Amino acid sequence: MKKSLLNVTVNSPDALRLARWWADALDGEILAENEGWFVIVSLGEGRPGLAFQKVESVSSGSRLHLDFGVDDMNAAVEGLVAAGATLIAERSMPGVTWTTLADPDGNEFCVAEHG
Structure with missing residues (x-):
């Protein structure tokens, strides 16, 4: 079975704000906002997307x-x-x-x- 990376997910207290920043920085497009709790950014067909998940606080673990x-x-x-x-x-x-x-x-x- 072929496996493909779909999204790289980043936790953020303000997922929508950060998703908008990355979409602008990489000429991407926000595909879904999900009321700001899980925002998906497309970087173009055939490329993995970026996803931003709202969390109360970002852990200090590995980034x-x-x-x-x-x-x-x-x-x-x-x-x-x-x-x-x-x-x-x-x-x-x-x-x-x-x-x-x-x-x-x-x-x-x-x-x-x-x-």
């Missing part, structure tokens, strides 16, 4: 981590920071450079150029 490939890392990072992301660090190792950011709720994610 979700997303990695994104982009064509122009500098432009992508500038756009995300302008939209409300926080720059955490510029990182590199032989053959790859990436930037770690955090969304408005503090969930970290990385951006690197394709190739």
Whole structure:
């Protein structure tokens, strides 16, 4: 049986606000709001979606981590920071450079150029 990732789910005290932020940041579309308790964002056909589940408080346990490939890392990072992301660090190792950011709720994610 083939298995596909459908959604990556993020817990948030304000799921709708965070879903809207990510939909805007990634040119996605909100498919379902479910009165703000479980919001689904489509990133395009054939791609996994993002889901945001309302919780009373976010646990301090391990956090979700997303990695994104982009064509122009500098432009992508500038756009995300302008939209409300926080720059955490510029990182590199032989053959790859990436930037770690955090969304408005503090969930970290990385951006690197394709190739």
